[in-house]
Amino acid sequence: MTTAPSIPRAGERDVVAVQTAEPGAVFDVVGSSPRGLSSQEAVSRLAEHGRNELPRLAERSPVSRFLGQFTDLFAVVLLVASAFTLAAYLLGTPRDVGNLRLAIAILAVVLLNASIGFGQEYMAERTADAMRDMVPHQARVLRGGERVEVPAAELVVGDVVVLDAGDAVSADCRVVEAHDLAVNNVVLTGESDSVGRTADAVSGRVARLEARNLVWMGTTVAAGAGKAVVTGTGEHTEFGRIYRLTARTTPDRSPLQLQITHMARRVAAAAFALGVVLFAVRLPAGGPLVETFVFALGVMVACVPEGLPATLSVAMAIGVRRMARRQALVKKLVAVETLGSTTVICTDKTGTLTKAEMTVTRLWTAARTHRVTGVGYAPDGSVSDVDSAREVLRVAALCCDARVLPPKAGDGWRVLGDTTEAALLVAAAKAGLDVDAERRAAPRVGEFPFDSERKLMTTVHTHDGRTWAHVKGAPGELLARCTRIRTEQGDVALDDRTRAEVLAANDVMAGSALRVLAVAIREIRGARTGQAEAENDLTLLGLAGMLDPPRPEVVDAVASCRRAGIRVIMVTGDYALTAEAIAHRVGILAAPGRPRTVTGADLDGEIDDSALRDLLAGKGDVLFARVKPEHKMRVVAALKDLGEVVAVTGDGANDAPALKRADIGVAMGATGTDVAREAAVMVLLDDSFASIAAAVELGRSVYANIRKFLVYLFSHNIGELAPILVATFAGFPLVPINAMQVLAIDLGSDVLPALALGAEAPEPGVMDLPPRGRRERLFSWSLVRRFLFLGSIQAASATALFFWHLHTAGIPFDRFTAVNPVYREALTMTQATIVVSQFFNAFTVRSDRHSILRLGLLSNRKLVGAGLIGIAIMCAISYLPPLQAVFHTAPLSPVDWLLVVGCGSLVLGADEIRKFLLRRKEATT
Template sequence: MRAGTASSAGGAGAAAPVDTSEPSRVREITAASVFTALGTSRRGLTPAQVGERLQRYGANELPRARRRGVWRQLGAQFTDLFAVVLLVASAITFLAYGLQQPRDPGTLQLAVAILGVVMLNAAIGFAQEYSAERTAQALEAMVPHTCRVLRDGVRLEVPARELVPGDVVVLDAGDAVSADCRVVEAHELAVNNASLTGESNAVARSADAVTDGPALEARNCVFMGTDVVAGAGSAVVFATGAETEFGRIHRLAAAAPRQRTPLQREVAVMARRVAGAALAIGALMFVVRLPTGESLVPSFVFALGVMVALVPEGLPATLSVSLAIGVRRMARRRALIKRLLAVEALGSTTVVCTDKTGTLTQAEMTVTRVWAGGTAHPVTGVGYAPHGEVADAAGVRELLRVAGLCCDARLVPPGGPGEHWRVLGDTTEGALLVVAAKAGLDLGAQERATPRVTEFPFDSDRKLMSTVHRAGASYQACVKGAPAELLARCVDVEWEGRRGPLTERDRASVVTAGDALASQGLRVLAVARREVAVPVPAQEEAESGLTLLGLVGMLDPPRPEVTDAVAACRRAGIRIVMVTGDHPLTGEAVARRVGIVRRPDPVVVTGARLDSLDDAALDTLLAEPSELLLCRVSPEHKMRVVTAFQRRGEVVAVTGDGANDAPALKHADIGVAMGASGTDVAREAASMVLLDDSFASIAAAVRLGRAVYRNIRKFLVYVFSSNIGELGPILVATFAGFPLVPISAVQILAIDLGSDVMPALALGAERPEPDVMDRPPRSRREPLFSAAVVGRILFLGGIQALCVCAVFFWHIRSSGIPFDDLTEDNPVYREAVTLAQAGIVISQFFISFAVRTDRQSLLAVGPLSNPALLAAGGFGVALMAAISYLPPLQSVFNTAPLDAADWAVLVALGTLPLLADEARKAWLRGRAGHRKGAPR
């Protein structure tokens, strides 16, 4: 919502009210006038003003996309290809029933059964879609967006939805802009307006008034949906929610149709092929049966029933359920999947480019060493609680004072029981604030005594940050940054209160000390200062001619669970590449601790070397089967490495937490953002968010992603092997000249609904196999219906079909009744078709256990370890028993009661597919073991 005039904005000022209903008016006034115009002040709004404006303007939220109504959602379930085929078939069957003379009740039963299948499938699909929407909303709420504001002079972190016109927003590199704001203070501030203008280049922002040009090009405004890529500043909100420029675009984008994922497109292709095959087989049955003397309509109805029965009606719903289960399981492992496509791609990840801080480590930087003048000062205490001591603190107190002043972070004490000290801002700066407190410094008093007057924020090019403070009648620049870059700008040293020129011997000792700290796995910062003559000097003046004070070494301990996760990724054939901005020695030390580096000679490449390599040389470097560490690299380097890996056909997952990581996160096959420490921009660009920032969650997500894809294949094998088992007896009977069918279309539909859908859903919830991370990643070019999948379908379905044919014709032959004397009402025939139907149900029960694993024995995973599958299979068997014994169902399905001997034979035959598949798995395991043990 846009603020109105000053009088309506909730605060009157001395200046005349300014109409701010349009951005053009806000940009035309001076920075000082903005506060008056929007009824606020440099101290921000008061709590009372915030409450009044929140009530007036509403929450700072974009309008939600209009969701389809319940009836439209339900109606959409009938537009699926399988549903259309079934609806047409049902209509034709009803028509055939009307044309029959005399009318056959079986035809009507078939038409009703087909229609019932469509309705049931629609109900399942509708329930799953509704559940998925609710789940997506719940998961989205797990990653709230926040922003920093000044309210009543206090810097606070508040939910972005609580911003109101007049709020003073604090902007830093990496922040997402949460509302349309007029800049009132800018220090090297630059934003990326790609989401609004399509231009990805960073554009500078200033606080000066602008009088012409399009509103979106106003250099003194920042807009919702854009992100800060450099510098710092502050701005006043003038529009929120739907009234922002981004809100206008969002309303158009929300109406755009959602694109299907590659997996969905592949399933659609499969559906067309299956539907085509069913039509072809149905037509073949019609043509084959006509010469037998059967009339036209019954032959057509029979062929139509066969065609419909071969359509896997529950496949779309089963696929959705399996993916949704994977998403929910990943959420429980602290991995938030934003796109279903990510579930599929995770299973084929071959390279993970991971940063170090917060992902491999705990992101709780702790200073453990302070070095000055050849003396190391150990520091005790761990974490952000300011409890501990600095050895001989008097000798480094000035160093720590300067380092503490050159920080934007803030320590936040525990707010209640169970809470801990935390840092609001950069964790490295938080560690400096903590060590300063351990040395007995009151930084609050120091900041009041030497207030900051300007700053030059850190950027990845110069690797420095500087602040300028008023010190009495003069000014002092405080500088911290990478030792190599800062040392090159120093001319003096001040150690233990003695100041002198920086000699070459001193430089060598500083470099040696820095390398020694880095070799211990410490991140090293250098600290310096200088006197300047003016409050706002040129950046080059503030950062040259410096006096070196010393070095600070801090440790971010590895997460205890990461070592096992790295080992699991190695076994899974996934290459892990550390990408960090830290010193090579620091990166290598951490990499060795977590197991990324095990050899004595890893390949360590710096950003400077990457700049010297052309694309061909980089491709050659990445092709080497070596342990690779990329250190001192920028986000641009990370993007280039990701692109190079993808040129080689790798499936790349990339972690990132900063705004500059967004291009690499978007370009990667799997962009993984940090949920706890990451910026809003990184989380928006990623397809997966780690809510705990741990690498172990990536490994767990890969494991679950592989399981999801394998589960999809499991229920494909299960469903289509059933179709082979159903079709085989019909084909044998037709070509053998048997006048009746071994199993009717209505019986096949009962099998599909009673013995296929529910076990398939249970298979979609199957836990990962124990060795799922001991196999290489699957190729991204491998289709769902690979040669192995088709071969297993034919293997299991063929055995099932042979068993069903054997039991059907054995029963017919043992009766001694000729084929031509059999009728549909003959008890022998009814018993035979009951045996055929029950044989398929029983064998499907055992096949569901066979397809649970690809190579592992069923005994290894436990036959009873999937209770849902047991319940689903039990339901199918119970339904079959009801069809066999209950008179009302006997009349519908033309069945007869089976005795104990019949069930015993069926169970014995039904176990054959399971036993055969266990033998196949044992052979595969033996072959794999032989290859592993073979001499190379």
């Protein structure tokens, strides 16, 4: 159509004119028609007025982000130490250039950590953007009379949008067609109750947010269906106006981040207290004030795990990226942490455990059972005795909104809409029906959309001057509304014996894991007939049984969850026998005998919340079938009341409450609604249960990797600190390791290996262990015990070699000076022993119980490379004269290195013995 050039910009429309116009007149206001815009006009308006997107809130500048890295507590401690050391240099007489070097070195460590943190934050933002792009919001619109799916960002004023339950409204619109349509305006009004919508004109005196014929960007369709014409897009919407007024909010910190912050405070306090104590001990012994003060600062630096903030950020970012590669997109870092402790997964059936590629394989009519051949959505196959099956398929096909799209650009047959409806359309095509021709012959003049309460869908059609209601839905619900059945002799009364035969046929198909739909018809008085009349006194035409085969990877995933101590419970709206058959096939029901099957009717009746908790706390298998969204919510709440950590899957708008209530809400990325994806913290791109199991495994490995590098960092801190303490209380006048060496260790042997540990793959058997307890703390006694054990070995080795080397010189302690060659060699041996110990320690901490021989020495090549870089830096410090001057070191002889490597490897040998004893103990218990 030709659009007048005076069409105003999106959002500048006269809202009063829009809401007061009759449905047919609205199109004139926006320059459109009931068939929607042409593709060319849509492209023209998009180019002129821009995309339907909200402006991004002002982001922090890169400089501000970088400076924000210096607010970390460890960074603050190091900055203060650097400032004090610089002050010591400036106030000293004569000035000690070593203090200046130390101040610069500490500042360099802080800058390095800030750079790593800044880089990870930037990468995390880019990952989040990529995730948004991978799950785009779509909208169904009419373009030239054809229903198509377009990115929501490409909506323009005048587009006619098709709305169904579960959709997010992507622009401000005027409703022009409504069938029990209701929306949830909570994002605009704060009221969570659904509000009915109408296509009728509304008085201009009604406030725009109260106009019942308008829907707004950001709201959701709670029920029903309809059509609406776009009147405002992007920032020219009501939601865009509010969005511009909304200030950026600071995201909540995850429990893990809070634990790290708490630990940092304790470590900083302990470092400060220890520095003060040692300053107080050494000063009365006659040491110079400035040197004693710098010594105390060195002790503080030795206590601070400088690499922790950077390695924590890297481990989290690596976990998110790994999950994305496994088709699981995590929207919140807290999900990475929580996934590792999941104890129960409540899963849907269709699409999650199965392929969601429905294929009708069997039809039942009063005449006979018909076999349908062919699989998938290609119309290749046949229907046995097609003449007696044609009517049930014709009526079913006309009662469908889905479309089956032919192959295009190398893709196979695709479905636009519900896969169950697509299966009916394909079966009709196999029976020789031209569905498009049938639609023209019997046009739809009304509909009563499907909802989860009545489990039916009805469409109203006119044909040869008569009006018919076509109804399809759950066999139990539809059969209760039927009074007749169609046979070869015509329509006959549906007596009790015949009802029993229909239910038996339904049970046979459901017991074979087929999803069953019943199809019925009734002649009605006209298109204005109410829903109650249209859906009662029906004539049953037959049953359609369709197969949705289990995903092949799900069986192994369910078995993996069972080994991991994770309980899997099916919670589905499907028929009980169908659900039970699939649950047996994939291994959810493992116990012999029939499971306890709980239906929605049971939850509405005899099973109250207390009885539900008792049922879930039992040891037998439980399966929930024919449940409504509120029932799913009750199941999740009951499990959480029992102390379980619950992950729950969902794809519809009505699943949003359960997704929010769960510890981990998991939405379907391919078939889920916008509302479900917004409510969830994790989105599965492939909709597969196997991706949940993979995400749990990765979540456990992320948490384990964080514990690994905590052990790694704190164990070597003990190795640095112990020689200093021993020397102080033994009366040795000099330090066994100076602050510059500590920083060199922290940079060369801390950060890179710790980052490599953050990238450690899940270790063998991670899914054979039970979930960690909800109350388990990251900085637990088991972690402290482990780094004390490993750190004590490193500390003993470094201290022993230092004093042994001094002893070989035969010089009393009080005769040693900082320039003494023997002292500088001992100083170097202390540093080298800690570096080499950390090299072996990195292999040790890769597992709490598995031998490094099982893990493979080279299975984490990044870790090997990082360790060798640390040793290379140590060699440079020992042998290069410029670095010798900076670090007060001396070259080590081959014999010295043999001693260093021998003592450094003790940590690996000792822990291998501990692991062996632990495994033997586990084998005998």
